[in-house]
Amino acid sequence: MSVIAVLGVGRVGAAVARTALRGGYDVRVAGSGAAGDIALLAEIVIPGARAMTAEAAVEEADIVILAVPLGKYRTVDPGPLAGKVVVDAMNYWAPVDGTIAEFEDSRRTSSEIVARHLSGARLVKTLNHIGYHDLEDHRTPPGTPGRRALGIASDDEYAARTVMDLIDRFGYDPVYAGPLSTGAAFQPGTEIFNGAFAREAFERELGHANGTRLSA
């Protein structure tokens, strides 16, 4: 059984961790605050997940999911993440979270800026374009007609494949968009970010420019 570490136990982190548990993963969670507080939080809000320090959670993990507020991304230690498959579920959404100067440059996606900090991590952008309520409500088994799709962007083919499997087990059809930069198609303000689409409609939204697919 694959091990998932979720960094962040806010609304997004908790929903992601619960979804991972339902997907059959062994889940570890880490958050800021006293160890005893996080342990109780996990026991009640994310039953089945094990609370530990970020360092310990990451060490044992096959996949690490970043669900901290984007403004705190520099508090994530890049060292232990080197060589790991890391999912960036964060967003730059100024009307909600405030302005952050370095993310105002629209030529780069937020994930490309995060990737520079986490050099060595095999970064994948996904899970950023589904609300935390929806993530738990919209999941369906593979093959369900109209199953909701989620996009995946990564420069690393192995990481992309690994996370496509994860998205499927989370209850969604994975759609590979292309390199990390193509995640621009599902950042805040886009049709995909605002909506919910099954695979074909999702691929149409991505457009032919971003439509590169991994061969099966």
Next chain:
Amino acid sequence: MEIGAYSFGDTQRNPDGTQRSTTEAIQNLFDAIVVADQAGLDYFAVGEHHTLEMPASSPGALIAAAAAATTQIRLGSGVSVISTDDPVRVFQQFATADAISGGRVEITAGRGSSVESYPLFGYDLQDYDRLYEDKLELLLRINENESVTWRGAGRPALDNLLVVPRPVAGSMPIWIGTGGNAPSSVRAGRLGLPVSYGIIGGAPHRFAPLAELYRRTAQQYGHSGPSIKVSVAALGLVAPTKKEALERFYPSWRNMSIQAGKTRGWPAPDDGAYLAQAHAPGAYYVGDPDDVAERIVHLHGYMGHVRHFLQMDIGSLPQDHFLESLTLLATEVKPRVERLLSRL
């Protein structure tokens, strides 16, 4: 169970869709608090937002005025954005209103759902955690003792300085307002403060684990007694019939959703989402007195909350519908809730 209301102010619109004055919105809000008091509502919270649509930016001032014009209703903030304010000033304003009201004033501290106060008062939202933690600690210290020594973020240090007036009861209730982030429930429990959940979407009973987390954390830190309690703030509207309530609240909900969409880049609202939320187990307490009372009591089974209060005046709700809803909450919903709870 206490039944109440909260408002951020609601600027009215002319028939052509243009906005009327923010002055009128504040006057309407003041009138509504007076009507709520006369009808027997238990609680009214004000602000804080800083927009043309929702102009109740100064809860302390409005509550002080309301304190002089009411006799029994408890008054509070929903929420005071202490990260971008001076806790000394917040305390002084609320303690002043408390004196005028004869001890009916409370403070709810929180982040709030909007970001306008950060640029307005010159704060960086990225410093939010530190500002909130430090300023909350200052607010609590002032509430405990008139002589205050404190050092922290976002405000000059205090060295054994006096903060007056003192509240009627010696201290005021200070609640933590949260929208459902689990660490906020942990914080409230750790500090032994009452917690107020703002539930504005999804199925409200999903907040039950958070209330449990709050209570277990409080217990773990040795807090017990009457200050360990939960309240719930939600959207809603009461009318004589469910049909009328749905029809009256819909244009308001739509106006508010369109406005929020403009700010946040969302598409136009989906009417199906409105109907889903406006019926059990949705988050909007829109209905006739029986429906709203039953849903409040249903949620009580999950949350064990001691106060349920509604935001009704959104998206330019006509003032007469707002006043009727406040009156029905006090005279029709509250007795039904009490009756239903007494049977449990």
